[in-house]
Amino acid sequence: MRKLPAEIVASTLAVTTLFIPAHLPPWAIFITWAGTFAVGGPKPEILRKIWPTAALGACVACVIVLGFKFAATHLSGGALTLAQCAILFCLNSAMMALGRFEPLSLVPGMFFGFASYFATYFGGFGRVPHDPLVALASVLAMNALGPVYAWLTARFGAHHHHHADDAVAAVRPNGAVS
16 A cells, blocks of 8 residues: 655644634644654554653643642742652653653653643643643543554654655765765
């Protein structure tokens, strides 16, 4: 089977995001879609890591928002700022430390979910704008679709060949050009 150019497949998939319902964040698909390719492509070993790490990042971001909300009900001024710094520092450090364990070792994946959550929550996306748990559900769904889109792009799209790759391949190990 001859594949379509990857640009056509990817653009067709991008068009499908126009039909996503309920004020969901389509950019969360694009973040994990591009992120999947950035960390090595939609191979099984990458997919097994990107889904849980993106979900972990979104969940930690949600807990940060909930922590900030809780702190804001009890503190103000400098004490609130200090509490927010402590909440962000501790939770972000804990999240990244989990990357030391193999199933969660794709730390960039954590930040795909982390960034998607903050953009969704503060952007007021989801069925109920600025609701921390609705934002989390929205991001989890959309981030989960990104790697699927990456797989579909790779499966049905033919990537173009870089001419620079030819030049590199033509250089012999001793430095001579063939």
